[in-house]
Amino acid sequence: MPPPDPLHFCADALFDLAGRGLRRTLRTWIPTEGMRGTLDGRPAINFGSNDYLGLGRDPRLAAAARAAAEEAGGWGPAASRLLAGTTPWHNGLESDIARFKGTEGALFFPSGYMANLGTLTALSEAGSLICADALNHASLVDACRLSRAEVFVYPHRDMAALNARLADAQRRGTRRMIVTDSVFSMDGDLAPLPELVEIARRHDAALVVDDAHATGVFGRKGRGAAEHLGVADEIPVTLGTFSKAAASVGGFSAASATVVEFLIHRARPFIFTTAPPPALCAANRRALELFDGEPERRDRLWANQRGVVDELRGMGCRLTGTETPILPVLIGDEAAAVAVAEALLAAGCYVPAIRHPTVPRGSARLRISLSAAHTEEDLRTLFRAMQEFRGRGGSE
Ligand SMILES: Cc1ncc(COP(=O)(O)O)c(C=O)c1O
Structure with a gap:
């Protein structure tokens, strides 16, 4: 018989998290240009960073x-x-x-x-x-x-x-x-x-x-x-x-x-x-x-922010706040939020799904965070991807 493992609770906890759609992985981001890069080898525009002014690659x-x-x-x-x-x-x-x-x-x-x-x-x-x-x-x-x-x-x-x-x-x-x-x-x-x-x-x-x-x-x-x-x-x-x-x-x-x-x-x-x-x-x-x-960086950020708020509202997305460059779109169910985030990634946008324990259970959300370095083309790609998710009946 193998000796008892005093750390067996780790494996049990991970198994349990996986069952509830809450198991996380560390994915590798490699930047290429502007807010673009690859996530685990998949090309994506980064809507998951806090690089609000686009200084990350300055x-x-x-x-x-x-x-x-x-x-x-x-x-x-x-x-x-x-x-x-x-x-x-x-x-x-x-x-x-x-x-x-x-x-x-x-x-x-x-x-x-x-x-x-x-x-x-x-x-x-x-x-x-x-x-x-x-x-x-x-x-x-x-x-x-x-x-x-x-x-x-x-x-x-x-x-x-x-x-x-x-x-x-x-x-x-x-x-x-x-x-x-x-x-x-x-x-x-x-x-x-x-x-x-x-x-x-x-x-x-x-x-x-x-x-x-x-x-x-x-x-x-x-x-x-x-x-x-x-x-x-x-x-x-x-x-x-x-x-x-x-x-x-x-x-x-x-x-x-x-x-x-x-x-x-x-x-x-x-x-x-x-x-x-x-x-x-x-x-x-x-x-x-x-x-x-360089206050123009803030100007660009806020112009992007206003454009995205208008567009998401027009699509009927449920935003928890519209005053900042962080725009969380409420989904609710944890597994559903992960599935939408995966679909967005397949469409070229990295938008993280935020789940318990970061937010209360049942209030999982997509968290779009904007940067001055997002180009018009980046935002258009996001809108197309979000539209597709909405078109398939996604809301909460
Ligand atoms: C509101 C808030 N305070 C503090 C921190 C911690 O900052 P740091 O990443 O520098 O540890 C973060 C995020 O990481 C944050 O979002």
């Missing part, structure tokens, strides 16, 4: 990284930031982020996920209260879990529920924080930031906004959702990432000089990890320059 980011790697005399710093891992490139990037976001300071993390974990766990403690939108990104959900704070999850964008819970916490004298995405990445809608600013003020709560999908995308200068919604200088702590519109890597927390200094002492995912390479900082600085210097 040679200037790679050139900035190359130059910095040469100047720094190497690739990795081989030390954490608090030891010998802080270089002039890290300092320069943090100054640029602060200037861009209009804050006194900023702290750079190896990823947005780590920025979220580090910031939330540092700014809360056992006995404090975090109020979190029900549709917050998984990184914020995990951060709340790690924080040891009491977590109140309010229904999506439900300001009355949030207000009532904060009023109660204020009466009891509990330390309180509101945490929200600015763009909800699976529904493609926006947080009501002006109301949140107001409620946070009324109840003396810290407001922390994850601007991952809005940075570089929203606002005349691309500063993010707060600029777009007229509350640019009223968010005490903004979280962000270079993994979306900058098509790079690395996260940040932008806040007052005091909060940033506090994070340097308390944010464990900042303290107990190796500093990101100087070359990455240089590429990210270049991306911030391009956010500022």
Whole structure:
């Protein structure tokens, strides 16, 4: 008899996921031109990336990284930031982020996920209260879990529920924080930031906004959702990432000089990890320059967005949000969503099917995400493919 396998539950779980249409695979994307490439060898236009401004294939980011790697005399710093891992490139990037976001300071993390974990766990403690939108990104959900704070999850964008819970916490004298995405990445809608600013003020709560999908995308200068919604200088702590519109890597927390200094002492995912390479900082600085210097990229993105919203609406698609470059088309059933995504891929469009556990069971969807780099021909191909799916009776 073979010895018992203490890891047999892995195979059981995978078998179960397959049975429910939820088993995933890592597919290989090889870019060719613009938003085109191959997915596992099949030619496709990419409607599944976060490269909103089309910087993913911009040679200037790679050139900035190359130059910095040469100047720094190497690739990795081989030390954490608090030891010998802080270089002039890290300092320069943090100054640029602060200037861009209009804050006194900023702290750079190896990823947005780590920025979220580090910031939330540092700014809360056992006995404090975090109020979190029900549709917050998984990184914020995990951060709340790690924080040891009491977590109140309010229904999506439900300001009355949030207000009532904060009023109660204020009466009891509990330390309180509101945490929200600015763009909800699976529904493609926006947080009501002006109301949140107001409620946070009324109840003396810290407001922390994850601007991952809005940075570089929203606002005349691309500063993010707060600029777009007229509350640019009223968010005490903004979280962000270079993994979306900058098509790079690395996260940040932008806040007052005091909060940033506090994070340097308390944010464990900042303290107990190796500093990101100087070359990455240089590429990210270049991306911030391009956010500022090439607003026409945002214009193209939003023109594409308006065209696609009109077309999908005309086809009768059920969109969960129409305010952002993320346009989720609700399908419902998990297996059906996968089948439609496969049909779209066969027609030359990579549009991922988003399923449980990323979204609630029974609310599987196609998630179309748009870029300034999508050409008219790319969009026409998408419309033809979607029309065919609609023609075969697909809706929900
Ligand atoms: C809203 C949101 N926050 C944070 C992150 C994490 O960012 P990163 O990919 O840089 O870890 C993501 C996506 O990855 C996201 O969608």
